[in-house]
Amino acid sequence: MFQLSKKVEYALIAIRHMVSGGKGKIYTTKEIADRYQLPYELLAKIMQKLSKQGFITSYQGVNGGYMLVHNPAEMKVADIIHTIEGKPAVTIVQCESSSLEECSIHTTCTIKNPLIKLQSNLNKVLDELTVMEMF
Amino acid sequence: MFQLSKKVEYALIAIRHMVSGGKGKIYTTKEIADRYQLPYELLAKIMQKLSKQGFITSYQGVNGGYMLVHNPAEMKVADIIHTIEGKPAVTIVQCESSSLEECSIHTTCTIKNPLIKLQSNLNKVLDELTVMEMF
DNA sequence: TGGATATACGACTATTCCAGTCCTATTTCA
DNA sequence: TGAAATAGGACTGGAATAGTCGTATATCCA
Known part of the structure; x- marks a missing residue:
């Protein structure tokens, strides 16, 4: 239920690799894919994102290649997830995302509002975790 | 990424319904399915679990039907998820579950250990949320 | 005692999502 | 101009999720 996707795992591995090697250095996708045995094309797309x-x-x-921009403490895991997945890391209730109209049971759904608090609590945990903490 | 499955949503809706109606009352699956427009057979399996x-x-x-056993404060959302999904609510890293051998990149995986802390933080949030809080 | 109503449960299908692959274009350097 | 790198769209296979179907079993009550 609450699990990182492969893409996010690969993104974290790549970023962590770049951080540990220093900030001014350029890394190629191939280099990282080889080092951690990750599928090259998939990692390539992740790097693009x-x-x-x-x-x-x-x-x-x-x-060419990629170079780190930020310091580890400035990179939130929540933002990395959002970038890779294309949507916020936590959207706890499926009908939450958009206008009420899109949820077929919205008129009778009783759990949405109470779970908003859960959502914000989970968000807080993810927001507090930066790449810095991954060492 | 962090989102409840339909099954868990339905389970929470059903439980919340039973709680709001009082503890000694018997509810049928059909009754709840009709009330919230949920697919009957699917809900039936959820009730069985x-x-x-x-x-x-x-x-x-x-x-016949189903009757609530516990008080709202005694039902953790984390446990409900575990029951419905058949696995713990949070297993943040995919290779985390079991012996290291099963993870193909475990020898080079750098993110596993750091993320264990994230996992326990998320678990804490879910453990603190009971059905009681859903009102 | 038989029919109606309920849960129990396995098997199946459909759909969606994810991981991974393939192919082509573009940029840049030597 | 060719090699090495990113950029990015299209596609495929497989797994997970959502939902359906069919049948068995238990219980009540007319």
Whole structure:
């Protein structure tokens, strides 16, 4: 139920790798995929997303790769999840996401409002965890 | 990523319904399914699981149904999830579950240990939430 | 005692999501 | 100009989820 997807795992592994190697260094996707035996194409897409979102900067062409932008303490795991998954890390109730109309049982659903508190509690835990803590 | 399954949603709706109606009353699956427009057969299986686990007691035959056993404050949402899903609510890292051998990248995986703490934090949040809080 | 109503439960189907792959384009350097 | 890198869309296979179907069993009561 509450489990990280492979994509997020790979993203965390990659970022952690880049952090541990120093901030000014450029890393290629291939290098990281080889090092941790991750599927190259999948990792490539993950790196693209991280880059688009500004966690890392990309350099194309020969000798290109990715470079870390932020300090570990500035990268929240919640934001990384959001970036990779394309939606907030925690959306506890399925009908929560959007307008009430989209939930077929919204008129009779009794659990939505009470669970909002759970959602915010989970969010708090994820917001407090930065890449810094992963060492 | 962190979202309740339909089954768990239905379980919570059903339990909340039974709580709000009083403890000594018997409710049928059909009654609850109709009230909240939930698929009957699916809800039936959920009720069976809740019954097997002792959250509710079942009465077969005519005039049968289910009756609440515990007080709202005694029912942890985490336990309900575990019952319905058949596994702990939080298993944050996929390779975490069992012996290290089963994780293909365990020798190089750098994120597992740091995330154990996240797991316990999430567990704490879920353990503190009882059905009582859902009102 | 038989029919109606309820739970019990296994098997099956459909759909959605996830992980991974494939292919092509673009950028950059030497 | 060719090699090495990112960029990104399209596709596939498999697993998990949601939902359905069929049958057995228990119980009540007319």
